Amino acid sequence: MKPALASAAADAAKPTITDADFAKFAEFFYRKTGIHFEPNKRYFVDKRLIERIEATGAESFREYFISLRFEASGRELQQLVNAMTVNETYFFRESYQFDCLVRHLMDEVASRKRPGERIRIWSVPSSTGEEPYSIAIYLLERWAGLRNWDVEILSSDIDTDVLAAARRGVYTQRSVAQLPPAYLEKYFTAQPDGQWRISRELVESVEFSRVNLSEPADTRRFRDIDVIFCRNLLIYFDDLSRRVAAEAMYDAMTPGGFICLGHSESMSRISSLFTVRRFPEAMVHQKPLS
Template sequence: MKATALNRRQEITDADFLKFRDFFYRKTGIHFDEGKRYFVDKRLIERIEATGADDFRSYFIALRFETKGTELQQLVNAMTVNETYFFREAYQFDCMVKDMLNEIVKRKRPGGRIRIWSIPSSTGEEPYSIAIYLLERWPLIDQYEVEILSSDIDTTVLESAQRGVYSARSVGQLPPEYLARYFKQRNANEFVISRDLVAAVDFSRVNLTDASDTRAFRDIDIIFCRNLLIYFDDLSRRVAAEAMYDAMSPGGFICLGHSESMSRITPLFQPRRFADAMVHQKPIKGDRA
């Protein structure tokens, strides 16, 4: 009863919503339209209650002026949606091992380094899918030093990814032999990924629209950035696209979600159509953009 009464006292007004939306956008690049109003209000009220603030005004003042950013990170974790599964949109992984990597290695010395970046990492299904695909389906995996990087703005999902415990639904698209090889079944609905795969991925917290977060990423050969830019407005999309462009090696490739198009965001990349997928490429010096 007490919690119900508190919920009735907490109300996010139209003015509150606009204040919060502008603040969150400045901090993350994520834009909430009116269609997300119920979701935003619900999560805000949960954080107001969790922190013991009296109302939105007192919560928002404390949020704006906190020095360590602890509550902001908790809020980001609450406001970001993470739903994925292993081998999602696997045609792009097929393109990676059949086409993209074969072009990339032509510009590498024998035994050279290949860097692949998955952002957002969510709970780890995508970067671990990349690792499994490389181990199982790329014949040259033993001939190059491959680094898999994976990032997210949500620290909760990064922790979940490093724990590596997945539901039956999450692993449902994996071939049975891969499931047996890389997972241990704990019970009917829990599968624990191999610690060797966990060690193969370098996880980090990154805000793709914050230059101080992205400047450490350089010489990336392939980026998977799927279904993230749809949460940004036009300006934030351009900022994110330029950050990824700066992070990539010339000739590197980027994979977006099936409903996303880089050509609507920036002319920096060239579209490339392979047998399995349409991707985007950073031009090599001398190539025409």
């Protein structure tokens, strides 16, 4: 068979996703994750859905979807979640919020603590770890109060593949491009393939875990959180899922705790639970003290 004909035959043999299939899948995925797929995401969704159908050996969307819904272990659902989530990040991204953290938020949080109490920071989503590790570097380099307080950094994601990558701590040149050279030399080791491995001390300073913000059983264990970084996640949710996530984070926070969102996100359009605080570097949202 000629190459062009072989290619055409292979394409014809691929599973197809109809409009009804897409609607059915999008509704199912939304119920499981809170992530809402608009019709303009069809190419992205169809491509990854077909890849998972082929990977499992199913012959059609219907066969795959039935298996997915009734799989007791949840392994394929997790593989699907990993395929469908987007992870675009780098070190010191939107660093003005990290500046705000070390210049204002940490001191204010510490002022409400009793001696011996721990300060807890939660970064969600973790993606491949650049954000929580950026927080750790900022605290080490730019917050003098670190010598007096025990700070715990937690980081979570729904995608188990990116959590594994975060724990490995190996990054491309693009990921570390915004780091000051002195920090790169201090906290990273150059690898033979041109990548950079973060120090074992920093890896051990962050506790990573899988969390679905739409699942109360996942978020219930997070309590007494003083600062949350939840940047560029809620844009993938619809209004209801955003409110559910906002309420979960509210319940997890200490009174007076702060939450930092992405630059295009606004908690005031999601929930009335938080008040707005404006600092020279950034606008953040705060859980009322009482």
